Amino acid sequence: MDFLGLSNDYLEKDLEDAILRELECFILELGNGFTFIERQKRMIIDGEDFYLDLLFFHRKLRRLVAVELKLGKFKAKDKGQMELYLNWLNKYERQEFEEAPIGLILCAESSREQVELLQMHKDGILVAEYWTELPPKAQLEKRLHQALVEAKERFEKNTIYLE
Incomplete structure (x- = not known):
């Protein structure tokens, strides 16, 4: 999120405004088919x-895509x-x-265990982290390594269930 040019002290509205300034590039980076609704x-x-x-619409998926921005760490109540x-949009x-x-x-910041325990993917909800600045190289390498280990464990766990 460095491209947004935000200082370390910003509000949710500032984040939203910055994203909207970059909306055309943002949508093009997401891929073909995204349309900004509101x-x-x-x-x-x-x-x-x-x-x-x-709120976006994706033509190929044929569905609305709701995006909620959070300044802090993910909390279970966010789900x-x-x-x-989503239920209101559906209705x-x-x-x-x-x-x-x-x-x-x-x-x-996401809360990996909370997200996993809440089984949010079953409800069509994804959680992603954004960074306003990159962490030090050693910390970034550690986080990437941990993410790879966790992904491998989830893959192996899912493979066992499929057999």
């Missing part, structure tokens, strides 16, 4: 206003918030030809 999508539930940060948004925004909406929570 920012701060207002949803009224039981008379209360809720706002989804960013509930995204589920609420009020989804067209007949579309698949169920999916969600992406972008946060400063």
Whole structure:
């Protein structure tokens, strides 16, 4: 996220504004088929206003893609918030030809074990980290190595279940 030019002291709105400034490049980098729908999508539930940060549509997937931005570390309650948004989108925004909406929570730090235990992938929700600056090389190498080890363990675990 270095390309956004944010200082270390910024708000969620600053992050959203920076992403929108780079939206054309951002969408092109995501691949063909993404279309920007709305920012701060207002949803009224039981008379209360809720706002989804960013809403996209993917033509090939034929589904809405909800994006929620979090400044801090992922928290289990973020899943509930995204589920609420996805269910609302499914009920009020989804067209007949579309698949169920999916969600992406972008946060400063994910909580791998919480994400795994919550089995968010089953609900069509993904969690990803963004970085405003790269960590020192040694720390980055350690994190990449750990991610590879975890991915290998998940692959081997899934292979055992498939046999």
